[in-house]
Amino acid sequence: MVPLLLVLLSDEKYYNSFWKLMRIWSFLLIYGMGFRLKIDKKQKTDPKKSYMFIANHASLLDPWIMIAMNKNPILFVGKKELVKLPIFGFFYKKAVVMVDRGDPKSRKNVYARIKKRLDTGLSIAIFPEGLVPAENVILAPFTNGAFSLAIEYQMPIVAQVYYDAKRFFSWNFFKGRPGVFRVKQLKFTETKGLSNDDRVKLKEKTFIVMYDELLNDKRYMKDTNRPNNEREIKSPL
Secondary structure, eight states, X not given: OHHHHHHHTSSGGGHHHHHHHHHHHHHHHHHHTTEEEEEEESSOOOTTSOOEEEEOOOSTTHHHHHHHHOOSOEEEEEEGXXXXXXXXXXXXXXXXXXXXXXXXXXXXXXXXXXXXXXXXXXXXEEOTTOSOOOTTOSSOOOOSHHHHHHHXXXXXXXEEEXXXXXXXXXXXTTTOOOEEEEEXXXXXXXXXXXXXXXXXXXXXXXXXXXXHHHHTOHHHHHHTTSOTTOOOOOOOO
C-alpha cells in the first residue's frame, strides 16, 4: 500500500481519500486479527460538521477502532515520539498533527495547524489521558488540549468508551486473544457559548461521565483488578 499512501499524503486535498483507505485498513486489521466490533451509538454524527472525538486509551488498537467507527474524516493529534518508529513514523508525521508533550511551544503550535485543517471540514481526535495507563487504572487524569480546542472552535465533544480493548489487546503479550470489542459512543457534549474559563468544568464533566461508564461495566472492572462497586473518582484536573 506504500505507493498509494505516498500519493494520498502528498497533498492535504487528498486527505478524505486517505481517510477512506484508512477505514478499509482498520476493518482489515480488526477483523483479520480475530476481533469483532459491537457498536452502540447514543447519538450519530453529521458528516457535514466538525467534532472533537475523545476516548479512553487502553490498547494499541484504540486508534483503529476510532477510525473504523467514524465516516467523518478525522485528524489525530498524537505524540511526537512515534515519529522515531521505522517506516510507520514516516507516514505518521504526514497524517497526524504531532505534539511534544514536554514543550509548551509545541502545544501552542498545534492550535494554528489544526485551525487550517478544520477549515476543510475535518474533525479532531485526541486521547485525553495522553498515554495508555497501567492496567489497574480505570481512567487516567485528562489533559487540557481536547477541551481547549473544542471550546475555541465550538465543536461538540463526542466521547467514546472502549470496554474490551484492555482485555483483548493490551501491553501484556500473553494476555491477548480474539473477541468482541464493545464500544459505546455517548451523547455529545455541546461547547457552543462556552469560553476558555469553562475548560476545567467541561473536562471534569466529561471525565466523570466516561469514568462512570467504565466503573459500571463488570467485565472492564475485572480487567482493572478493581472492585466493581468502587466509587472513588480520581481528579481529572
